[in-house]
Amino acid sequence: MHDSMDDIAKQAHQGSVAAIIQMLNQQLADDRVRTRAVFADGVLHLLCEAPVVEPLERSVLVNHIQKILEDIAPRNIRRVNIHSRIVQEQQLLWLEEISRNPDHLLWSQEIVLNQSNPLQQWIKALKSPKAEPRKKTQLPKVSSSRNVKQNPRFQRSLVAGVSVLVLLLLGGWLVYDRLIPSPYASTTPQEPTSPPTPVSPSTTAPSTTETPSDPFTEAVRLAIEADAEGKTANTAAQWLDIAARWEKASTLMNSVNPDHPRYEIAQDRVILYRQNSQLAQQQAKQRQSQ
Secondary structure, three states, rough: OHHHHHHHHHHHOOOOOOHHHHHHHHHHHHHHEEEEEEOOOEEEEEEEEEOOHHOOOOOHHHHHHHHHHHHHOOOOOOEEEEEEEEEEOOOOOOHHHHOOOOOHHEEEEEOOOOOOOHHHHHHHHHHHOOOOOOOHHHHHHHOOHHHHHHOOOHHHHHHHHHHHHHHHHHHHHHHHHHHHHOHHOOOOOOOOOOOOOOOOOOOOOOOOOOOOOOOHHHHHHHHHHHHHHOOOOOOHHHHHHHHHHHHHHHHHHHOOOOOOHHHHHHHHHHHHHHHHHHHHHHHHHHHHHH
């Protein structure tokens, strides 16, 4: 469990939007605040939702989120636009929705994250608890090796060597961070905003036997269709059809090759589209029980 949390923290520090969302939701769970995020045009857009207004008090929530993000220190993310609203039943393409209807929000505020000192990051990493080493098979002990390891001079040499190695790694990281551009620095392309083609509610989801030439484009098309149908769906069958489309879109995003120019966006959309599929399934169950 400790190793899993360390992996999530590392991914969040590298700029993974999915890992950042997971860490925010864990630390805001006691306040019953749930977040969603999209990285677009060099800005991390955060949507904070809660069942009541009290946990969404502006000054407290903004300060709390800024502290969490500055502790994470995500690479190449400096501007964060925080939006707040009461939790809604349907949470699909929320960034496009609040852009069209900003009056539905309680408030919005943009913050700029302070860039932490690399030396402070190194000290913080040294102070962080380390995972307990795994038990290894006991081997016969050699008395001469044991005596050498217990020698104070050997221990001091070992500590000095490790310190030099850490400093060299830190220097290499600083050179890499300043000289090699990150893929997050480029403008993230957004989903097309052209009107979707009308689809009959009775139309079933596309066949899974055909593999599209560009799974990213096909997934975006399915997401737009599912979002449009979700605004008019009334029956359980229609909601099941929408859930199938979201699930198919998530599967297509997951099949995008790592060398695809939009691979990072696709990985974030895998989780978002799967969550939308689950919400649509919940809607279908509610209609069946009525």
